[in-house]
Each structure stands twice: as C-alpha cells, then as structure tokens.
Amino acid sequence: MALVLRRIERSVRAQPPGVGKKKQSTKLPQYNTKTPPCTDACPSAEDIRGYLTLIAQADEYGRSPEMAIKMAFEALTDKNPLPATMGRICPHPCESACNRSQKDKAVSINKVEMAIGDFAIEQKLSLVKLAQAPTGKKVVVVGAGPAGLSAAYQMARRGHEVTLLDERAEPGGMLRWGIPAYRLPREVLAAEIQRIFALGVKFSPNTKVGRDVSLKDLKAKYDAVYLAIGAQTGRKLPLPGMDGSNVMTGVDFLLAQNLGQQPAMPAQVLVIGGGDVAYDVARTAVRLGAKKVVMVCRETRETMPATEEEIHEGTEEGIELHPGFTPKKVTAAGGKVSAVEFLKVELGEKDENGWPKVSEVPGTEFEVKAELVITAISQAPDYSGLEELKQDNGWTTNRGPAGRLNPEDKLWVGGDIVRRLGLVTQAFGDGRIAAEEMDAVLAGKAYKPAPKANVVSYKTMKLGFYKEAPRNEVTVLKPEERTKNFNGYVLGFDKNALLFEASRCMSCGSCFDCDTCWSYCGDGAVKKMPKGQHYNFILDKCIGCSKCADECPCSMIDMV
Missing domain, CATH: 1.10.1060 (Fumarate Reductase Iron-sulfur Protein; Chain B, domain 2)
Structure with a gap:
C-alpha cells in the first residue's frame, strides 16, 4: 500500500542556513509495499x-x-x-x-x-468464511485431491453450495492414496480435510463420473463444474519383457500399500525412477521388510526431480542409488523378471513432450537382480467417462488462465490434468484461482486477477541491518x-x-517499524504514525536527498 497521498511538483528547495550541503533532487520518497x-x-x-x-x-x-x-x-x-x-x-x-x-x-x-x-x-x-449468507448457487467438484479440495474450500467459504465427488471411499486423492503415511500421517490429513467439510461441503464417495453420473448430468444440475481428476494411472515402461507378474507401477504399489493390499515383500527390490514417487516406493519397500532396495534413474544426481531431503533420507535408510542409467534389457523366466540390464546415458535438450534426448554410452552396462520391479517413471490421467476432455497431447492443457475450458461453458479444470503432472502446491493454486473466477462468473461479474506488486530483491535491501x-x-x-x-x-x-x-523473516518489501527512515531524515520529513500505520512523509519538508530510501533495510521506499 502506498502511503503517500499527493506529489508536489516543485524545484529543489533551498537549504536552511547553517545546514551542510546535502544531495537534493526533485524526486520524492514513496512507501510501496512489494512482493517478497x-x-x-x-x-x-x-x-x-x-x-x-x-x-x-x-x-x-x-x-x-x-x-x-x-x-x-x-x-x-x-x-x-x-x-x-x-x-x-x-x-x-x-x-x-x-x-x-x-x-x-x-x-x-x-x-x-x-x-x-x-x-x-x-x-x-x-x-474462516468470507460470506455468511448463501449465494443460492450450486457447484460440483470432481476429484477430492489437492486441486479439488482447494476449489471446494474456496467456493464454500464464499457462500456457494458445494458437492465434492470422488471415486474412492475417502477424500484426499494422491495425498491419501499415493503418499505414504510416514510422510503424511493419516490423522493429520483427515483433520485438515474435516475442517473444509465443516464449511458445509458435501462429500460423495465412491462416485465416478462416466460410471455413476455423466458429465452432461452434472452440467445440467449445477451452476459450475470443476474437474480435478488428477493423474493416478502409472505409466508402464515400454521395454520388452517388462510385463512380468512381479512388475508394478509405483502408483499401483503405493495404492495397494495404502489399502493394506501390498504384495509380499521379497528380499531384492528394484525401483526405476528418480522422483519423489520413486523414493516413496523405495522407502515404503524398506519399511515393508525388503533387504535390498536399488534405485536407478536416467537423470543425473544433480537433475533428479526428487527433493534433497528425500535423496538424503533415502540414502540414510540404505537405498542404493544409480543415477544416469537407462534400462536396456530384461531377463525373465516363468513370467517373472529376474534382472534388468542398464546402460549409462547422457541427457540432452527436452522434446515437445518434456522428455530429454538420450545419448547412450557404450560399454557401461551393468545388471541389477530383482524379485520385484516397480516403475515410477510418470503418470497419466484416466479419462474414461470424460473422453471429451482429453486433448491431442493426452492432457487438458488448452484452457483459460483460470482453468475455464470455454468462455460460454460452465466447466473449469485444474491440477495434474492441466499441468501434465505438477506439485501439490500448484494444484492448490489452480483450485483457488479457478474458484475466484467461478465465484465472479456466478455473480455476473468479470474476473480480474489481483495485480502483483514488484518483487523485492536482496540486492536493493540492506542485509547488514539484520543480525x-x-x-x-x-x-x-x-x-x-x-x-x-x-x-x-x-x-x-x-x-x-x-x-x-x-x-528470522526480514519482512522484505514491507515496513516493520525499524525507525531507520525517521532517524536518518534531518529535515523532519518523516512522521511517526500510530502503531500499525508506520510512517508518513511530510513532502513540503522533503529535499529529495533519498537517504531514507538508500537506508531502508527492507527496500520499501522508492524515489519517484
């Protein structure tokens, strides 16, 4: 928020007698809160x-x-x-x-x-609800994962009647069925979802669009429809022999474990993939009793998509990691894979589908023996019953900036199906932004995203001020x-x-009442305001020396 009420156009003011020479200009200081x-x-x-x-x-x-x-x-x-x-x-x-x-x-x-x-x-x-009175509008959200929960929450707190559908018995999507409980305790997730339901959201479990209800029926019954079906189908590795009875996708393995239906854990487990899902699989296998868990991925150690915490903690738990290798040959007998041969690769530029070009390095082959092979290389949406949403690239990426598929339609989309996989925090953002537009449309208004203030850099801050x-x-x-x-x-x-x-937060771009501007001004041009209102400039007294702006630790003051 800018605290200056007016700008005075004037020439450089003469300095009072007895005052030493100071830098002056016609520019004036202005408090501008910036984006951290x-x-x-x-x-x-x-x-x-x-x-x-x-x-x-x-x-x-x-x-x-x-x-x-x-x-x-x-x-x-x-x-x-x-x-x-x-x-x-x-x-x-x-x-x-x-x-x-x-x-x-x-x-x-x-x-x-x-x-x-x-x-x-x-x-x-x-x-906290934003509207106490109901709007009379009905909204349905399909998919109770991160994007769906976010959209349901934001619409419910704005006074709309929200129904949340999901094909599984419990809400949460991949939060519930894909992430192991050691990372996300079930009681934590359940407690936080229950707070959303307490706003009046109606949950309809075991309901799949295309099987139990049609998209056409939803659009006829509700004023707005938000689809956040996620990408809960694991991609299989397209390699001859990788169809044995002891081969699973990471998504299927984690779902089975979360349902209490995991396979008996053998001594040797091979996990192919280098992301967080691959680590969820590998670390789950360790907890289920596997004696040796080997992870192999195409990415280098530096470019692996898994977080540093996952890699470090996985190593602590005994997981053997081989980055920079791709599977080349499968050894199988009796319908089961017994070993996979890998070859070192170098990754180049990514193609239009996001896959990097791969150059093989001859003579670098090595073999990993395994009794269970789990591939965690990627995921895809299940469009059964929603085929009209599937676009040529296999996803639903062609939509408006807030997720609306068509300006004349009542259908919005978000989450993994629009991002071709993404972070949970991105899905939460998608749900909120779509809800803001849905709320505006249902009120007969044009959606206008909030403008973003300039981002403050450490280069314009006084880091030496902070201890x-x-x-x-x-x-x-x-x-x-x-x-x-x-x-x-x-x-x-x-x-x-x-x-x-x-x-430890430095309050980048926002005043925290440090008194620096007030103490550096020798002209009485900075006035202390009541607590919470910070300071104000008395522009008639300002000579434009810019000392306040130069010394502001959080870089909130601009000379304009």
Whole structure:
C-alpha cells in the first residue's frame, strides 16, 4: 500500500542556513509495499511474509504467542487450507527464493507452516468464511485431491453450495492414496480435510463420473463444474519383457500399500525412477521388510526431480542409488523378471513432450537382480467417462488462465490434468484461482486477477541491518527407528523454535517499524504514525536527498 497521498511538483528547495550541503533532487520518497520473493515463488501464492511477521511482531503489538499463531493460521489458510499437510510434503520453492539465504540461511518456511498447522489441529481452529449468507448457487467438484479440495474450500467459504465427488471411499486423492503415511500421517490429513467439510461441503464417495453420473448430468444440475481428476494411472515402461507378474507401477504399489493390499515383500527390490514417487516406493519397500532396495534413474544426481531431503533420507535408510542409467534389457523366466540390464546415458535438450534426448554410452552396462520391479517413471490421467476432455497431447492443457475450458461453458479444470503432472502446491493454486473466477462468473461479474506488486530483491535491501540468526533445522528420527513402521518421523518445531524461526523473516518489501527512515531524515520529513500505520512523509519538508530510501533495510521506499 502506498502511503503517500499527493506529489508536489516543485524545484529543489533551498537549504536552511547553517545546514551542510546535502544531495537534493526533485524526486520524492514513496512507501510501496512489494512482493517478497517467497510469495512470488509459491505456486499457492501464500502470504508468507504476512504470517511470519504476525508471529515475529507479536510482542510489539501486544499479542500473546497463541493469538499470533492463530492469526498466522488465518492468514496462511486464506490461500492454503491444509498447512499441516503442506508443511510435511511441499518441496518448498519459497525457501530457494528466500532473501535470507543471502545473509545466512533461508527461513525454514515449510516447517513453520507445519508447526502452525499442527497448532491449529491441536487447538481445533476453524477455517474462516468470507460470506455468511448463501449465494443460492450450486457447484460440483470432481476429484477430492489437492486441486479439488482447494476449489471446494474456496467456493464454500464464499457462500456457494458445494458437492465434492470422488471415486474412492475417502477424500484426499494422491495425498491419501499415493503418499505414504510416514510422510503424511493419516490423522493429520483427515483433520485438515474435516475442517473444509465443516464449511458445509458435501462429500460423495465412491462416485465416478462416466460410471455413476455423466458429465452432461452434472452440467445440467449445477451452476459450475470443476474437474480435478488428477493423474493416478502409472505409466508402464515400454521395454520388452517388462510385463512380468512381479512388475508394478509405483502408483499401483503405493495404492495397494495404502489399502493394506501390498504384495509380499521379497528380499531384492528394484525401483526405476528418480522422483519423489520413486523414493516413496523405495522407502515404503524398506519399511515393508525388503533387504535390498536399488534405485536407478536416467537423470543425473544433480537433475533428479526428487527433493534433497528425500535423496538424503533415502540414502540414510540404505537405498542404493544409480543415477544416469537407462534400462536396456530384461531377463525373465516363468513370467517373472529376474534382472534388468542398464546402460549409462547422457541427457540432452527436452522434446515437445518434456522428455530429454538420450545419448547412450557404450560399454557401461551393468545388471541389477530383482524379485520385484516397480516403475515410477510418470503418470497419466484416466479419462474414461470424460473422453471429451482429453486433448491431442493426452492432457487438458488448452484452457483459460483460470482453468475455464470455454468462455460460454460452465466447466473449469485444474491440477495434474492441466499441468501434465505438477506439485501439490500448484494444484492448490489452480483450485483457488479457478474458484475466484467461478465465484465472479456466478455473480455476473468479470474476473480480474489481483495485480502483483514488484518483487523485492536482496540486492536493493540492506542485509547488514539484520543480525545473523542460525536457522532452526528440523529434527527427524534416526533411520533405524523410523524404518520400523509407517509413523511420522519428522518431529517439527516446538513453540519456542516456531517463534524464533518466524523472527528470522526480514519482512522484505514491507515496513516493520525499524525507525531507520525517521532517524536518518534531518529535515523532519518523516512522521511517526500510530502503531500499525508506520510512517508518513511530510513532502513540503522533503529535499529529495533519498537517504531514507538508500537506508531502508527492507527496500520499501522508492524515489519517484
């Protein structure tokens, strides 16, 4: 928010007698709140700075820690209704963008989010509705995964009647059926989803569009339809012999485990793939009793899509990793694969489908023996009953910026089917943005996305103003303890660690009442305002020396 009310066009003002020579200009200072890079990098567009500073500045505003965390929860869940969930599984691109990393280490945003979410579950906090009166409009959401849950939440809190359909018995999509419980405890996910249902969302389980109800019927019954069917079909490896009875896709393996129907675990397991799903498979196999788990992927160690945490913790748990190899030959007998031969490859530019060109390196063959082979190389949507959505590229990528398929239709799409696979946080963003447009259309208004302020860079900040503060690292159980079962192994922050980690936020691009501009101005052009209103410029007194802008730690002041 700009705090300047007017601009005075005038020549450089003469300096009073006895004042030393100072830099002057016709430009005037202006307070402009900017977008922090953490929020810019967050696909869910969470107000990360907002909820961190609500906690960090609690004492200054006379808030108890508990009150501050509750306010932070409400700010956080404006965009993401599942903070305890996302604090456990999100690869946190926000932290890679954090300006604090140029000072010491990035703020542990992800685990602050987890701590806020866990606090909210413990305290039984509720989500905030934006409209108390019902709109009379009916919305159906197909798919109870991240994008569907997000859309249902955002529409329900805006007063619409929402029905959520899913083909499985419980909501959650891949959060429930694809992610192992040691990463995302079931009670955490269930508690956060229940808060969404408490807003009035009606859940209809075991309901598949195309089998139990048609898309045509949904469009006739509801004022808006949001489709977020995900990509829950594992892709098989197109290699001769890779159709043995002991070969599974990663999606099928994880689904079976989450249903309690996993196969008997042999001693030697081979996992092909290098992403987070491959690690979920490999680490699940370890917990199910496999003696040796080998992972092989085409990507190099540096380009593997799995997070560093997954790779590090997987190595701790004894998983043997061979990056940079592709499967070439299968040895099978009696309808079962017994070994797979791999060859080293070099990856080139990606083609139009996102697959890199592969150059093989002769003479680098090696063989991996296995009693169970699990391929976790990619996933695809199941369009049965929704064939009209499937476009030429096998996905549903041709849509409007908020997910609307046709300006004249009442159908929106989001999540993996539009992104050709993506992050959970991207799916949450898709659901929210689609809900904002659906809400506008149902109200007979044009949808206008909120404008984004300029992103503030550490290069324009005064990093020397901030004290060094060591990052709180999250505690996890030792490998020999955590591999015994599927219990959650990330211990997270206690209240003191949460408060300290939030205090490490530098409030990039937003005033935090440091008094720097006020103390540096020798002309009385900066006025202190009541707490919460920060400062104001008295432009008649300003000579345009730009000292306030030069010294502002968070780079909120511009000379214009």
